[in-house]
Amino acid sequence: MKPYSTALASAALLLIAPLTPAASFNMEDVQTHGQWQSMTLALGNEHHFRAVETQSYSDATLSLNATQHVCDLPWLEMRVTLEQQQGESKTVNLVPTRLRIDEQPVMDTMAEFITERGDDGFYVHFYLADMPTLIHQMAQGEQLFLGFDQGEQPPWYMTFQLEGANRAIERMQNLCETASS
Numbered sequence: 600m601k602p603y604s605t606a607l608a609s610a611a612l613l614l615i616a617p618l619t620p621a622a623s624f625n626m627e628d629v630q631t632h633g634q635w636q637s638m639t640l641a642l643g644n645e646h647h648f649r650a651v652e653t654q655s656y657s658d659a660t661l662s663l664n665a666t667q668h669v670c671d672l673p674w675l676e677m678r679v680t681l682e683q684q685q686g687e688s689k690t691v692n693l694v695p696t697r698l699r700i701d702e703q704p705v706m707d708t709m710a711e712f713i714t715e716r717g718d719d720g721f722y723v724h725f726y727l728a729d730m731p732t733l734i735h736q737m738a739q740g741e742q743l744f745l746g747f748d749q750g751e752q753p754p755w756y757m758t759f760q761l762e763g764a765n766r767a768i769e770r771m772q773n774l775c776e777t778a779s780s
């Protein structure tokens with residue numbers, strides 16, 4: 600990938616990613632699809648739509664998210680629960696990351712680890728240039744594999760199940776498009 604393509608993708612993510620994790624959004628229209636759920640998150644006039652996998656880990660979720668009126672710019676996010684509320688909002692780290700669906704080619708990317716003041720989790724925002732391919736693979740696949748570089752230490756690996764992702768993603772996209780029209 601050309602450096603300016605990565606910069607454009609990163610800038611686009613920063614423009615659409617400000618779903619403030621520490622804010623308490625109301626969950627509406629929650630439906631279960633296998634190991635995934637789809638829902639609307641609302642706070643006043645702000646609406647986000649989410650397809651989320653909460654079953655693979657007791658302390659981590661993986662979600663595909665979209666925002667009303669910019670449904671064509673979804674983002675992938677992971678949340679890991681920490682032991683205590685965080686005292687400040689900050690970017691903790693930016694790490695090289697590998698993402699793969701089943702036996703598909705590995706997608707090399709970067710992931711930003713973020714904490715939010717008053718929240719007991721840290722958030723991982725993925726800088727992905729080809730979201731349509733990832734969404735298509737997630738809808739067709741069985742497992743999503745993540746590998747986070749940790750410098751001198753072995754990589755940190757996680758695996759999320761994709762059973763039900765197709766229906767959850769489709770519903771998330773439909774909810775977003777309906778709300779935007």
